[in-house]
Amino acid sequence: MSPPPVYLNGDWCDTASAQVSVFDRGYLFGDGVYEVIPAFGGRLFGLEAHMERLSRSLREIGIAEPLARDEWQAIFDRLLEGYVGRDAAVYLQVTRGAPVPRDHAWPDPATAPGVMATVSPIGRRSEGARAITMPDQRWARCDIKTINLLPNTMARQKAVEQGVDEAILVRDGLVIEGSATNLFAVIGGRLVTAPTGPQMLAGVTRRLLIEMTRRKGLIEVDESFITVSALRGADEVFLTSSTKDIWPVLEIDGEPVGQGEGAGRPGPVTCRLDEHFQQLKTPQRRPA
DSSP, X not given: OOOOEEEEXXXXXXXXXXXXXXXXXXXXHOOEEEEEEEEETTEESSHHHHHHHHHHHHHHHTOOOOSOHHHHHHHHHHHGGGGTTSOEEEEEEEEOOOOSSOOSSOOOXXXXXXXXXXXXXXXXXXXXXXXXXXXXXXOSOTTSOBSXXXXXXHHHHHHHHTTOSEEEEEETTEEEEESXXXXXXXXXXXXXXXXXXXXXXXXHHHHHHHHHHHHHTOSEEEEOOEEHHHHHTOSEEXXXXXXXXXXXXXXXXXXXXXXXXXXXXXXXXXXXXXXXXXXXXXXXXXXX
């Protein structure tokens, strides 16, 4: 099987031959942004929201748009040629380029940005997640989808070392999100999730789920911070991401989520929302 295609700075290659300059500021400083766009049945899902977020991230760190929308679309189409009828994730990354010599100061605006895009299959979703809570040690602009993810990777590694799936990040006693996910909890008959702002990344799946839930009147949505104690007493907890959809959390810090016979199992609200969300994705699918 041949290596998957890679778009890199205007050329096409594959994962075996792709090379990035040692002066690329993404490599040296984490100076860039990225997006992960899911494709279900070979068709991109939530594309407009993802591209809107990419543009916002680029504006926030002062990188000009490197490609027109139709140019991005042509790249996506080529990447997905081998995924008709299959699920995949398109990863795209834009850095501030590769000026010489290395310098902390930003280069001349005329410096060409580094642009890369790849595709990979989406793995099978787990039936449920176990998680731990951890202090949020990220920077103050988590709303920018930067490639500088060291605190996130450290949190996820801590979770892996403890034999669980995800780290839930807590700042000043308030639950923010997971290391690579947004978090929702069913508390007092409401669906609660942290509000958007500099402290968190506004996930596209999070956004689409909230819009769908409100539009269909499935449950009241409350965008408010959750305390750690409220999280531990929640009836249901789940995570969202572009590649995991709705991911039920069965256990937090070694204790089952929920009460009674349903404790430690996906809850009824989670299951209902997931059913509707899968229907939202269905029009995207087409036969192989």
